[in-house]
Amino acid sequence: MLQPFLLGGAQRGAALVALMAIVVLAVSWLLVSTLQSSANFTAAARVRNAAALNRAKLALTGYVARQAVLAAETNPGRLPCPEARGYIGTANEGIAAGSCTLPALGRLPWRTLGLDRALDAYGEPLWYAVSPGWALPRSGASLTINSNSAGRLALDGRADAAVALIIAPGPALQVSASPGCAPRAQSRGRSPPDPRDYLECDNGTLPADASFASAGPTGSFNDQVLPVTAADLLPGIEAAIKVRIERDIVPPLRGAYEGPQWGLPAGQAVFAYAAPFTDPGTSDFRGAAGNVQGLLPFSASRGCDPGRDPRCAPSLTAWNTRRGASVAQVGGTGRLRTAQCGFGKDSSVWCRGSYEGAPRLRLSAMQDNVALALRKIDPQRAIVYYHSSTGWVPVAGTVSGSLAADASARIDVAGSLPDLGHETDYHMIMGQDVIADHPLLDPDEPSSGWFVRNEWYRLVYYAYAPQFAPGGIGRCDDAPPATCLQVANLERPDRQRAILVLAGRSLAGSARPSGNLEDFLDSDENRDADSRFEQRPAGAVFNDRIIVLDANP
Numbered sequence: 001m002l003q004p005f006l007l008g009g010a011q012r013g014a015a016l017v018a019l020m021a022i023v024v025l026a027v028s029w030l031l032v033s034t035l036q037s038s039a040n041f042t043a044a045a046r047v048r049n050a051a052a053l054n055r056a057k058l059a060l061t062g063y064v065a066r067q068a069v070l071a072a073e074t075n076p077g078r079l080p081c082p083e084a085r086g087y088i089g090t091a092n093e094g095i096a097a098g099s100c101t102l103p104a105l106g107r108l109p110w111r112t113l114g115l116d117r118a119l120d121a122y123g124e125p126l127w128y129a130v131s132p133g134w135a136l137p138r139s140g141a142s143l144t145i146n147s148n149s150a151g152r153l154a155l156d157g158r159a160d161a162a163v164a165l166i167i168a169p170g171p172a173l174q175v176s177a178s179p180g181c182a183p184r185a186q187s188r189g190r191s192p193p194d195p196r197d198y199l200e201c202d203n204g205t206l207p208a209d210a211s212f213a214s215a216g217p218t219g220s221f222n223d224q225v226l227p228v229t230a231a232d233l234l235p236g237i238e239a240a241i242k243v244r245i246e247r248d249i250v251p252p253l254r255g256a257y258e259g260p261q262w263g264l265p266a267g268q269a270v271f272a273y274a275a276p277f278t279d280p281g282t283s284d285f286r287g288a289a290g291n292v293q294g295l296l297p298f299s300a301s302r303g304c305d306p307g308r309d310p311r312c313a314p315s316l317t318a319w320n321t322r323r324g325a326s327v328a329q330v331g332g333t334g335r336l337r338t339a340q341c342g343f344g345k346d347s348s349v350w351c352r353g354s355y356e357g358a359p360r361l362r363l364s365a366m367q368d369n370v371a372l373a374l375r376k377i378d379p380q381r382a383i384v385y386y387h388s389s390t391g392w393v394p395v396a397g398t399v400s401g402s403l404a405a406d407a408s409a410r411i412d413v414a415g416s417l418p419d420l421g422h423e424t425d426y427h428m429i430m431g432q433d434v435i436a437d438h439p440l441l442d443p444d445e446p447s448s449g450w451f452v453r454n455e456w457y458r459l460v461y462y463a464y465a466p467q468f469a470p471g472g473i474g475r476c477d478d479a480p481p482a483t484c485l486q487v488a489n490l491e492r493p494d495r496q497r498a499i500l501v502l503a504g505r506s507l508a509g510s511a512r513p514s515g516n517l518e519d520f521l522d523s524d525e526n527r528d529a530d531s532r533f534e535q536r537p538a539g540a541v542f543n544d545r546i547i548v549l550d551a552n553p
Contacts, residue, residue, distance in 0.1 A: 045121035046224060049168040052118060053226035056126055056166045059113040060228060065236030069243050074450055076244065077145035077237040079134045079164055080113070082106025082127075085192040099139050102132040103153060105195055105208035108166060120168035120224070124188075127167040127199060129153060129212060134163050142443075142453050147238060147505040148512050150230050154211045162227035165212055169198040170222035178217045199223055234505045235538065241456060242502055242545045248448045252440050254498070254550050256374050257470070263402035268474045269550060271464045271498055272297045272371050273407060280458035280520075281513030284310045287372035289407045293463040293529055297373045300441045302433075316373055317435050319349050320366040320408065327351035327428065331360035332416055337423060347432035355426055358419035362412050363428040367435050370401070370409035371470040374438035377401055377411070381434040384415030387425040399434060405471030411435065456502075458513065461521060464498035464549070465531065478552050487546055488525070488534040497550040499533065501526055504543030 060079070068076035081100035087093050094111030108128040110118040118126040131151045133143060151163035172186035181201040188197050196204040200221045202213040214225040258269035273287035274294035287297035304312035319325075325341040334357010341351040341363070349365040361384070377399050384397040397415035404410070413430050439445045443452040451457060465476040465484050476484040478495035485496040503520035506512050510519040521527040522542045525534045535546040 045170075048121035049170075049224045050226075052120055052126065053166050053168060053224065056108055056110070056113070056115065056118050056128075057226055057228055057232070059110075059115050060164065060166070061233055061236055063113050064233055065240050068237050068240035071244075071248070071447070074453075075136070075141075075143040075145065076240060076450060076454065077134075077149070077233070078136065078143055079130050080109050081130065081135050083109045088193070089191050099136040099141070100130065101207070102130060102135060102137050103208050103210045104130040104135060105199075107193070120170065122169075122171045124169045124171075124198065127169055127195070129165040129167070129208065131163050132210065144454055145237070146241075146454050146456050147234055147459050147503065149234075151228075152210055153227075155225070155227055156212075156214055161229070162212075163230050163233060164228040166226045166228065167199060167203060168224040170224065172197065173200060173220060173222060175200050175220045176217070178220060180213070181217060181220055231505065235543070238502065238504045238543065238545065239538070242547060245451070245456070245460075245500065245502065245547050249440065249451055250500075250547065250549055252438070252448065253374075256376070256438055256440070257371070257403060261377060261400050263400065264474065269468070270371075270403060270470050270472060270474060271468050271549075272374055273469065274462050275299075277461070277515075277517055279513050279515040282310060283458075284313065285457070286313060286316060287407070289372065289405070290469070292466050292469055294461070296457050296460055296462045298441060298457045299373045300437050301373075302437050303442075313373070317367050317369050317375060317432075319343055319347065319432060320368050323366045325349045325351060325363065325365040327353070327361055327363050329359045330362045330414060333357045334359045334419065336361060344429075348429055349432075350427065350429040352425070352427040354423050355417055356423050358417060360414060360416045361426065361428065362414040363430065364410055364412045365430065366408050366410055367432075368408050370435055371403045371407040374440055375435045376438045378434055378436040381431040381436070382413035383429055384413060384417070385427040386417050386420075387427075388420065392427065397428075399430075401435075403470035405469065407470060409435070459503045459520065461501040461503065461517075461526070462498075462549075463501070463533070465496075468497055468550070476552065484531075484552060486532045487548075488532070490535060490546065490548075492551075495552040496548055497552065499549055500547040501533065502545040502547060504538065504545065507541060507543060 067073050080096035082104050083106050084095055084097035087095050094109055096109035096112040108118050108126040131153045150160045152160055153162040155161040172188055175181055175184045177183040184196055186197045196206055200223055201216045202211055203223050254269055259266050273289055274291045275285045275287050275297050276291060277294045283295055285295055285298040299311050299313045299316060301314045306312040321343050327339045329336045336355050336359055338353035339351055340353055343349050351363045379399040382397055382399045384395050385392040395415045397413045399413045401409045401411050411434060417426055440448055443449045467473050467476045476497055478484045482494040484494055485499055486494045487496050512519055517527045522544050523534055525532055526544050536542045
């Protein structure tokens with residue numbers, strides 16, 4: 001029975017070698033199996049992370065677009081700040097901070113974005129970085145976000161690569177010292193969390209800077225980073241801005257020179273002359289007489305510095321002293337007896353004299369260049385007086401204007417004077433600022449100030465049928481032969497009196513602003529300065545958006 005064990009030395013050696021080979025194979029199989037399992041788990045974790053990151057990105061882009069269209073949003077296009085640190089561990093966890101120091105780094109505000117709690121494959125909350133210029137640095141701050149805006153976060157050495165980053169932090173690591181990486185034994189569970197215990201190397205800088213990385217040293221870096229670019233956000237923002245322009249900008253722009261106050265029938269409008277298209281970053285936005293296509297005439301006369309802002313033109317409109325001023329009786333009873341008119345050193349125009357009975361008098365004078373800009377009549381800057389035994393007494397006056405083809409406007413103030421039973425003195429006066437900046441130019445105007453503050457006027461092309469220029473007939477025909485503007489693919493393409501074209505982001509990657517119209521408008525039809533335009537679906541090769549300013553009923 002013991003005989004099988006009584007082998008020779010050579011046989012015993014061979015058996016031992018075979019046994020050792022079996023053991024080595026078993027250990028090798030176990031090691032390879034473990035490594036494959038670990039690799040498979042890591043690959044699966046990255047897939048799960050990618051899905052979580054993409055869900056967060058979609059939620060973020062959707063949130064920004066939804067907010068941008070709201071009338072209450074004064075900074076359309078802004079991103080939320082990271083989660084408020086004080087909310088972590090409370091019922092408000094996941095809500096964005098109201099403001100943040102930029103660049104900002106913190107946990108993703110999942111509740112604000114309408115997500116379930118956003119976790120990576122290892123059960124860790126997602127992190128989030130925001131570029132300067134895209135979130136509120138303090139409560140009530142104003143931003144400038146439009147289609148020319150870019151992100152200012154650097155990623156892997158590429159400057160201005162992202163507006164925001166969403167990061168899956170992965171499991172805790174023992175980070176070794178290496179170029180760009182500070183040594184750290186990551187320890188989690190503290191509240192509020194320290195980003196250096198979740199993010200490695202460039203990503204875990206405290207305080208946060210604008211430089212991030214998507215890769216790092218093996219064993220010391222496991223962040224999975226998804227960038228959010230301006231190109232990701234702007235299609236939704238631009239669609240929202242089109243809605244807001246239609247709602248907030250079109251009505252006051254159409255009504256700027258409309259109706260009886262401007263010598264027109266009720267409901268009829270003419271339009272200010274367009275500014276020639278030049279680089280919108282440096283344009284003075286002053287209209288040119290006869291020009292019916294180009295930039296909006298968005299020059300301002302008040303609250304600006306001509307030395308710093310080319311749009312600032314305090315003396316663009318002024319009384320034409322060569323054409324003089326006059327006063328006439330336009331109703332009432334009695335008669336105008338004497339009149340003397342002139343211009344004051346304070347840039348006012350005046351007429352004074354005497355009257356009998358109860359006449360209605362009108363003072364008229366011309367202001368130059370009114371139709372080269374968006375202006376309004378300010379009736380508080382025109383006063384009619386008569387002289388009584390107690391001194392000068394004001395009476396209610398009405399102020400109106402009438403635009404001419406040369407861009408000038410006749411400005412009138414009229415008032416009815418009382419019959420005092422004897423010859424009475426009168427005095428009528430209008431300040432130069434009776435023609436004031438239109439509210440559309442005011443960055444603090446509640447409903448439309450966002451358009452100025454965010455400089456969307458630099459991205460709008462303005463066009464109207466020549467019949468609606470100052471001094472025009474105020475009518476165009478949409479029946480053949482059509483004289484209205486024609487916009488292909490609109491429901492009634494031939495009836496447009498005036499339109500705006502909102503230029504989307506640069507699709508060809510051209511640097512903007514620039515003086516080349518093709519860097520703004522994607523269609524030859526929209527930039528050839530004729531009466532034909534086109535609307536097409538916005539996408540990768542076309543993103544001009546047509547906005548109807550006025551149309552035949």
